[in-house]
Every structure is written in C-alpha cells, then in structure tokens.
Amino acid sequence: MNKTERLLAIVMELQRSKLLTADELAETLGVSARTIYRDMQALSEAGVPVIGETGSGYSLMEGYFLPPISFSVEEAVSLLLGAEFIEKRFDPAFRHSARSSRRKIEAILSGPIRQETNRIQGSIRLLQKDETVTMTEKVNLGIIREAMLESKKIRFTYHKRVAESDGNRVTARTVSPFGLAHDEQNGWLLLAFCDLREDIRHFRVSRISDLTVTQDTFQAPDNFNLQSYRPKDTRSIWVRAIFNPEITDKVEEANHYYMEAAESKEDGYHVAFRVRQPEELLSWILGWGADVVVTEPESFKNRVREEIEKMKERY
Known part of the structure; x- marks a missing residue:
C-alpha cells in the first residue's frame, strides 16, 4: 500500500x-504509529478536517465525507452479492434498502467494470430455501428487528422439533430479544433472554408463530456482546453409530452439527455424536435406512427399533 492509498x-x-487512536490505525493498516502521525499531518495540510483529541484519538469534522469512489471488479461483485443476500434473507425494510443500494452501486460503475461485474455475477447464484418458509422468516425478522430497536419484549408460540421432558413441543414464550444470527444449517436464530427459562435461549425464527411486540421494555446486560457471545454447551449424551463404508463420503458431506468424531474402520464408518437428547438424531438416523446401525446408548437403539416397528405397521 503506497502513501496515497494509505491516506485514503x-x-x-x-x-x-x-474515533480511532494512532495505534489502532497503525494496527489496521500494518504500519507504525509514527507513520500515522506523519500521515495525519499530510491530511491536515491537504485540507482534510482531521481533529486530534489528546488521550482519545483522531476523528473527522462532522459533516465531512469523501466523494464517490471507484470499485474494482472484485469489490463490486462482493458488494452486489452481499446486497443480493440481504435482499433474499432479510425483512421487507432491509430488502428495499438492499435493492436501493444495489442500484446505486451499479449506477456509479464505469462501463467496462459494469460489464465484467455482470459477467462474474451471472456465474454465481445464491440458493434460497422454499419461498413459503423464507417469507415466514422475513415477516418474523422485521418484527423482531423493530422490537430490538425499541428495546421491547416479544411474545410468541414456539414449536420445538423435539418435545421437552414434559412431552410438550409447543410452548408460549416471552423474551427480551438481544440479537439475530444466521446459520447455514438452521437459518435465522434469535438470541434472547427467556422469561420462562430465566436464561438466554436460542430460537429458530422459522419455528416462531403468533409473534407480537409487548409494551414491556428491557435492557440488555452491559457485558453482553453478540459478536463474542458463545452459547453454553449443554450436550452431555453420546450417541455412536456405524455407517456402511460405501456411504462414508455422503455422511462426511452431511456434516451433521452434532458430529464430534468419525473414523473409518474395517466394519464401517464409526461416528460419535454429542447431543442434549438422543431424540434430536432420530429422524436423521432413520433417513439413512439400513446403511446405519446405532451401537449406543441402548435406550436410543430401542427407540429406533420402536420407530421402525411403527413404520412397518403403516406399510
């Protein structure tokens, strides 16, 4: 990076x-703090309104903005794909903003850059889930996002895939929404403090129904940071299974979230899972048919047998 690029x-x-300190800028740009001091002097001499606050750092005078800048092909593709992702996965308000941003980016691209960007973008496709499920998530996302902005609690009905210990799969929840996260396997996840469980819980947005915003407000803990937050790992039950060695590659590609270890042996592909409840694996295990045998725990082996018997009765 030359000096002109560094100043920009x-x-x-x-x-x-x-607001950034000289040390923070130096670390970001890979130079020394002394170089940053010289660059700040050069920017000031060039008429850029840089404000230096002793003990705090550097900032720009309020209202100062750079004029429109040009993008490389790679930068333009990255921005347009990001806008497309938001347009497909977020709620209507963000979808509108993403579409507007995409048009603005395309408008400032030069002719050759636009042509090359269109060519590359045309060779990349972002696949999305079934539209009905995606639209349900989008509506829920919009309501959740507004509730977070207003620091208001939300109330909804939650449909769990696996029943609780009391046998219920459907529960009413009132929660304080702290943040949203996107996972390729689970889609959108809501991280919230649940009044029922009195702890932070994760909720798949696609399993939320009857969502409403309450008039009760909340305040997130000062020490909560979504970017650094790591959920408690409560998976304590081990499930082991042996797969037909001929489908080893398929099992590896499936890359199930609960897989902890795997090893190819003479009698097959041995996989160990760590779960909260073995029932979480039931449908997935049954999906492999005769190509898998559960070896432990015995209680889960019996549960698989029971389900197979029920299936036989239907056929």
Whole structure:
C-alpha cells in the first residue's frame, strides 16, 4: 500500500469508526504509529478536517465525507452479492434498502467494470430455501428487528422439533430479544433472554408463530456482546453409530452439527455424536435406512427399533 492509498484508507476508517487512536490505525493498516502521525499531518495540510483529541484519538469534522469512489471488479461483485443476500434473507425494510443500494452501486460503475461485474455475477447464484418458509422468516425478522430497536419484549408460540421432558413441543414464550444470527444449517436464530427459562435461549425464527411486540421494555446486560457471545454447551449424551463404508463420503458431506468424531474402520464408518437428547438424531438416523446401525446408548437403539416397528405397521 503506497502513501496515497494509505491516506485514503485512513479517511475511510475514520468515516466508518468515528474515533480511532494512532495505534489502532497503525494496527489496521500494518504500519507504525509514527507513520500515522506523519500521515495525519499530510491530511491536515491537504485540507482534510482531521481533529486530534489528546488521550482519545483522531476523528473527522462532522459533516465531512469523501466523494464517490471507484470499485474494482472484485469489490463490486462482493458488494452486489452481499446486497443480493440481504435482499433474499432479510425483512421487507432491509430488502428495499438492499435493492436501493444495489442500484446505486451499479449506477456509479464505469462501463467496462459494469460489464465484467455482470459477467462474474451471472456465474454465481445464491440458493434460497422454499419461498413459503423464507417469507415466514422475513415477516418474523422485521418484527423482531423493530422490537430490538425499541428495546421491547416479544411474545410468541414456539414449536420445538423435539418435545421437552414434559412431552410438550409447543410452548408460549416471552423474551427480551438481544440479537439475530444466521446459520447455514438452521437459518435465522434469535438470541434472547427467556422469561420462562430465566436464561438466554436460542430460537429458530422459522419455528416462531403468533409473534407480537409487548409494551414491556428491557435492557440488555452491559457485558453482553453478540459478536463474542458463545452459547453454553449443554450436550452431555453420546450417541455412536456405524455407517456402511460405501456411504462414508455422503455422511462426511452431511456434516451433521452434532458430529464430534468419525473414523473409518474395517466394519464401517464409526461416528460419535454429542447431543442434549438422543431424540434430536432420530429422524436423521432413520433417513439413512439400513446403511446405519446405532451401537449406543441402548435406550436410543430401542427407540429406533420402536420407530421402525411403527413404520412397518403403516406399510
């Protein structure tokens, strides 16, 4: 990165972060703090309104913005794909903003860059789930997002895939929504403090129904940070199974979330799972038919047998 590129990068970082120290800028740009001091002097001499606050860092005078900048093909494709992802996976408000952003980006691209960007973008496709499920998630996402902005609790009916210890799969929940996360296997997940469980819980947005915003407000804990948050691992039950060696590659590709270890042996592909309840694996195990045998625990082996007997009665 030459000096001109570095000066532009400094201004962009200050526009994005508002206030940064010389050490923070130096670490981001891979230079020394002394270099940053010289760059700040150069920016000031060039008329960029940089404000230095002793003990705090550098910032830009409020209202100062860089003029429109140009994008490389790779940068343009990255931004347009990101906008497409948001357009497909977020609620209507964000979908509208993403579509508007995409049009603005396309409008400032030069002719050759736009042609090359269209060519590359045309060779990449973002697949999405069934539209009915996706639309349900989008509606829920919009309501949840508004509730988070207003710091209001939400109430909904939650449909669990596996029944609780009391046998119920459907429960009414009132929660304080702390954040949203997207997982390729589970889709959108709501992280919230659940009044019923008196702890932070995860809820798949697609399993939420009858969602409403209450008038009760909440305040997230000062020490809660969505980016660094890691859920408690409560999986304590081990399930082991042996798969037909001929489908080893398929099992590996499936890459089930609960898989902890796997090893190919003479008698087959041995896989160990760690779960909260073995029932969480039942449908997935049955989906492999005769190509898998559960070896432990014995209680889960019996549960698989019971389900097979029920299936035989239907046929």
